[in-house]
Amino acid sequence: MIGNVLAYGVGEKMTRRFAGIVVGSQTLVVFLGALVAWAIAKAQNNAAHTSYLVVGLVLAVLCVIAAGTLRRPWGVTLGWIVQCATLLAGFVLPMMFVVGLMFLALWVTALVQGRKMDDLTARHEKSP
Secondary structure, eight states, X not given: OGGGOOOSSOOOHHHHHHHHHHHHHHHHHHHHHHHXXXXXXXXXXXXXXXXXXXXXXXXXXXXXXXXXXXXXXTHHHHHHHHHHHHHHGGGTSTHHHHHHXXXXXXXXXXXXXXXXXXXXXXXXXXXX
């Protein structure tokens, strides 16, 4: 199964659609996570509260960029980077470990199942 996961390059139509939906949805969750991290840090008088917000917003913007660049060979790679960064956000806000694992599972599923659907579509179009 791991051999079917796209790590770099341009997937076909359904792979791009599924992956785009996952990363696009992740944008909202990452944004809200950044707001939560900022609010908790500010309430605890943590001097890094602004940094948490800025880094979270940058990650949310990267999610949007990754969703929009899946037609480019590096778009999927950016998607993997976003997945890793979301997991790493768990060191600031522990619940982001759960969120990161969920979106990582969705990301892998989108790449694997999207590729399967693209292969089935190609076979169907070739058949008489």
